[in-house]
Amino acid sequence: MILDQFLKEKIASLAESVWSLDESAKVLLKNHLTLEKPANKSFGDFATNAAMILSKNLRQNPRVLAEQLVEKLKEEDCFKTLEIAGPGFINMRLSSSFWDKAFAEIFNQKDKFGTSNIGQNEKINVEFLSANPTGPLHVGHSRGAIFGDAVARLLSKIGYDVTKEYYVNDFGKQVDVLAESVYWRYEELFGRHKGESIPEGRYPGDYVIPVAQSIKDLDGDQWLDKTDWLEYFKAKSIEQMLKLIQSDAAKLGIKFDVFTSEKSLVEDGAVDKAVQQMQDMGLLYKGILPKPKGEETEDWAPVEQTLFRAKDFGDDGDRVILRSDGSKTYFTSDIAYHVNKFDRGFHQMVDIFGADHGGYVKRLKAAVKALTNAQATLDIALCQVVSLQKDGKPFRMSKRAGNFVLVDDILDEIDADAFRLFMLTKSADSQMSFDLAKTKEQSKDNPVFYIQYASARTYSVLNTYEKIFGVMPTEKDLDMHLYANANETERELIQKMLGLTHIVEVSAQNKAPHLLAGYLYEIASLFHSIWTLGAKGGHRFVDANNMEQTRKNLALVMAVQQVLKNGLEILGITAKTQMSRELPAE
């Protein structure tokens, strides 16, 4: 049973019967009915707007309608009090026994608590990260990577059959540059380029050197003074870069189900096939693009090319599919790639892009719509940039310059779980700044540890129990009928914990893991509050002289533990059972 849903359905069905609603009113009710926690606790556990949204449709004063509905609701035994307030809100308080029953669900479902089946096991493809295989991951990649992974986890928790996918851009010019850089380093290993630094335009980073070394180890000097090394070096370099990226991703807790190579799509003819398909569907024509607005471009020339009618499908303009010389663009293979996903049975796709690719969104959506006859939906979420700072000063990243900060470097300083949580605490739409120095602090300035601390404290209670009684408490030692005697904060905590499923759904559907992160923070906060009561009024979780209360307290503690664990797990974070004992450096 999902609490919110249960009550909402109950209210909706009673409303329908009491007012014998017509179809349009039912739709109105379905779309706008809310069940929410009132801002002011004294109003009750929940409030609904049912009477207000229907007042226009039924041509009746909302307060009168509310009275009629309340009469009907009174017949249900789950409500303790029902009141009409303000313009027509119905405030309700649920009976303690109903809360207890709902609370017990946490223990019935355990690790599954928080999941639902909105997705109905439908296949959905989440593509993210997809960094060019030309170097290790840096901070700039990490936000999208962590965000994408969290979105994928969220979707699977609400019942989708999720595939996490990485698109490997192993076909463009940048991998040529990579191979050239490796070759230069390879020559260097044989004593060439003495006193020179790597030429402008190549990748200067040190990560290139081990690749060159491995080729030297394997093949010796056989590629020196040759001309046909490019393809071989490319293949070797990409292979090793992908390994590097995968290992970096793994350190962030990210594992992909599928890697799809752009090169292989081209070589298998998938791209040609997609072009042919577009041709057959009448989506292409020969034409000349207008001169681009905005910045002056010098190399623009009015040449005739093969264009896709993207404008007919919601894009701002038509897009090049084949250049005047017949070669394909990056967009062309990306279209083929999305058709490929569709052919693999994904009718729902999610792409996670960096904000700098925002201009690409419309054309890709247009292409998917056109080529699948609107059978597939493509949802693209943008991640805003992380501006990196160090001690408050901006820190520029440039892959070409080689002075970027690697994920690896960061993980030397900060725990991967903490890094993930930090990235997920803020909305993907916000341009966040990431201060290395500050994140390193791990002091109370850093909110990341707050949730983990709450988790650790729940384990600490159980350890205390063990110290006193010699065994860890099990479910038999718990009393789940605690609502009636609970204090205000405890009731708030119980109510909030039961909202996990709802939050997970909302976070998943909005692709907003930060909502879940914020929720967990609130759970932690309430628990910390209760914890500290012990210092004031003698509130002890474990009290050998009051076993009746202890059994209730343990139920609460273990529920908190379960909720934090489940919630953190969705964000890809392991709940801590104990904090490290290192004190923060002064």
Added chain:
RNA sequence: GCGCCUGUAGCUCAGCUGGAUAGAGUGUCGCCCUCCGAAGGCGAAGGUCGUGAGUUCGAAUCUCGCCAGGCGCGCCA
């Protein structure tokens, strides 16, 4: 010029897709450790929700116009 994103407390950000008195953290100022971990808790102060209209019982939230910042507007990937 056009498109997307953002603008909420001194600072960093939430605000559950229209609800009642707008919230946290941090910073400032007070309290609370003979105590299951004080990496914590309690309280005070701090707001014309960028701005002007509109939609309605009701707007930080939806619509439109301005203002400011970020990103993008090739046949690059």
